[in-house]
Structures are given as structure tokens and as C-alpha cells.
Amino acid sequence: TQLLEQSPQFLSIQEGENLTVYCNSSSVFSSLQWYRQEPGEGPVLLVTVVTGGEVKKLKRLTFQFGDARKDSSLHITAAQPGDTGLYLCAGAGVTGGGNKLTFGTGTQLKVEL
Amino acid sequence: DARVTQTPRHKVTEMGQEVTMRCQPILGHNTVFWYRQTMMQGLELLAYFRNRAPLDDSGMPKDRFSAEMPDATLATLKIQPSEPRDSAVYFCASGLGPPTGRGISYNEQFFGPGTRLTVL
Numbered sequence: 001t002q003l004l005e006q007s008p009q010f011l012s013i014q015e016g017e018n019l020t021v022y023c024n025s026s027s028v029f030s031s032l033q034w035y036r037q038e039p040g041e042g043p044v045l046l047v048t049v050v051t052g053g054e055v056k057k058l059k060r061l062t063f064q065f066g067d068a069r070k071d072s073s074l075h076i077t078a079a080q081p082g083d084t085g086l087y088l089c090a091g092a093g094v095t096g097g098g099n100k101l102t103f104g105t106g107t108q109l110k111v112e113l
Numbered sequence: 114d115a116r117v118t119q120t121p122r123h124k125v126t127e128m129g130q131e132v133t134m135r136c137q138p139i140l141g142h143n144t145v146f147w148y149r150q151t152m153m154q155g156l157e158l159l160a161y162f163r164n165r166a167p168l169d170d171s172g173m174p175k176d177r178f179s180a181e182m183p184d185a186t187l188a189t190l191k192i193q194p195s196e197p198r199d200s201a202v203y204f205c206a207s208g209l210g211p212p213t214g215r216g217i218s219y220n221e222q223f224f225g226p227g228t229r230l231t232v233l
Contacts, residue, residue: 042204042224088156100169103156
């Protein structure tokens with residue numbers, strides 16, 4: 001079973017602060033995705049990383065895939081209240097199975113004014 | 114705009130009753146997923162279909178849960194009989210995957226708004 005542990009589980013910060021969320025596993029993934037989920041809605045994809053060591057930027061969000069493709073991080077610069085939500089990483093296995101994903105345990109982020 | 118729809122959005126029922134949740138995937142998507150989300154377990158994959166054929170339902174309790182795709186525009190998840198421990202938010206998601214079911218797809222999964230199920 002492939003498990004994805006996220007840390008921290010909860011994070012409450014002030015507007016303008018920086019933060020990093022981590023997603024770790026002992027398994028290798030062919031790709032890793034990050035989703036954000038807001039209350040009462042389903043998760044929405046933010047980014048997909050495929051290559052070990054890959055870094056992708058989406059405005060104030062920076063995503064990195066570990067060299068060994070076992071871990072990933074999400075860094076948010078100058079957080080805003082609109083960044084509030086549940087952040088989920090999700091990995092696709094290397095042994096096939098189409099686009100079946102294993103989701104991480106989640107990080108609940110709250111950004112206050 | 115194209116989006117996954119789910120009905121009902123909320124369902125409250127009593128233990129032992131049958132529950133049917135419905136999902137309309139995005140037109141043209143060939144893969145449909147059913148997930149369950151709880152505070153304790155997070156987001157768990159129950160089952161998924163490719164071109165209406167079940168590919169993996171290992172996450173689903175077989176004795177009471179069943180998932181089907183009567184046609185390409187409708188996926189159903191049924192619980193019979195329901196139990197209080199089934200209380201959760203059930204999400205349907207659709208996407209584009211390899212047509213044969215083999216190989217890796219990096220494509221996005223588009224989630225519906227979920228059905229919040231409460232079993233008393």
C-alpha cells in the first residue's frame with residue numbers, strides 16, 4: 001500500500017507570511033499532483049509534477065518533486081486569506097493502473113487577516 | 114461550462130435503508146472515480162471505471178456497496194443496507210485515461226461537489 005503523509009496537518013498563519021507543506025512517502029510515484037479543496041466542494045487540481053527534482057511555479061505557489069520521486073513540497077509566499085483551504089497531495093503509482101491516485105492525509109490551512 | 118454533477122447533495126437516512134448516489138461525468142471523459150472522505154480516513158478511493166468497465170473496486174466493502182455505470186453519462190454508487198459508519202462525503206470524479214486501462218496518465222481528475230451522507 002502506498003501511503004502519503006502530509007505535514008503539518010493544520011496550519012494557521014497571518015496574511016503575508018510564508019509557509020511550506022510537505023508530502024512524504026516511502027514509495028516512488030510516477031507523478032504527483034497537488035489539489036486544493038474548499039468547504040462544500042470537491043478538490044481542484046493545482047499542479048502536476050512528473051520529473052524528479054522538478055520545480056513548478058503558479059503565481060505565489062512553488063511546487064517541488066523530490067529527486068527520488070518519493071516526496072514533494074508546496075511553498076506559498078505571502079499567503080492571502082484566499083489561500084485558505086485543504087491542500088492534498090496525490091501520487092500516481094509506477095506500476096500502471098491508469099490514473100489511479102493515492103491521496104495524502106491533507107493539510108488544513110487557514111490564513112487570517 | 115463542463116463540470117461533474119452529483120445528486121443528491123445531501124442525504125440523511127436511517128440505518129438499514131438503501132442509499133443511491135448518482136454522478137454525471139464530464140462529457141467525453143472515459144474514467145470515473147468514486148471516493149469517500151472522512152475526517153479520520155481522509156480521501157479514499159472506493160472504485161473506478163474506464164470506458165464504463167470496472168477497473169478496481171478493491172477499496173469498496175463488497176457486501177453492502179455496489180458501483181455501476183449504466184451508460185457513459187451516469188455512474189451510480191449504492192449502499193444497501195446503510196450503516197452509521199458509512200456517514201461521509203462521497204465524491205465522484207472524472208478524467209481522461211489511457212483507453213486500454215494500461216499505462217500512466219498524468220491527467221487531471223475533475224471532482225464533483227460531493228454527496229454528504231448521514232446515516233442515523
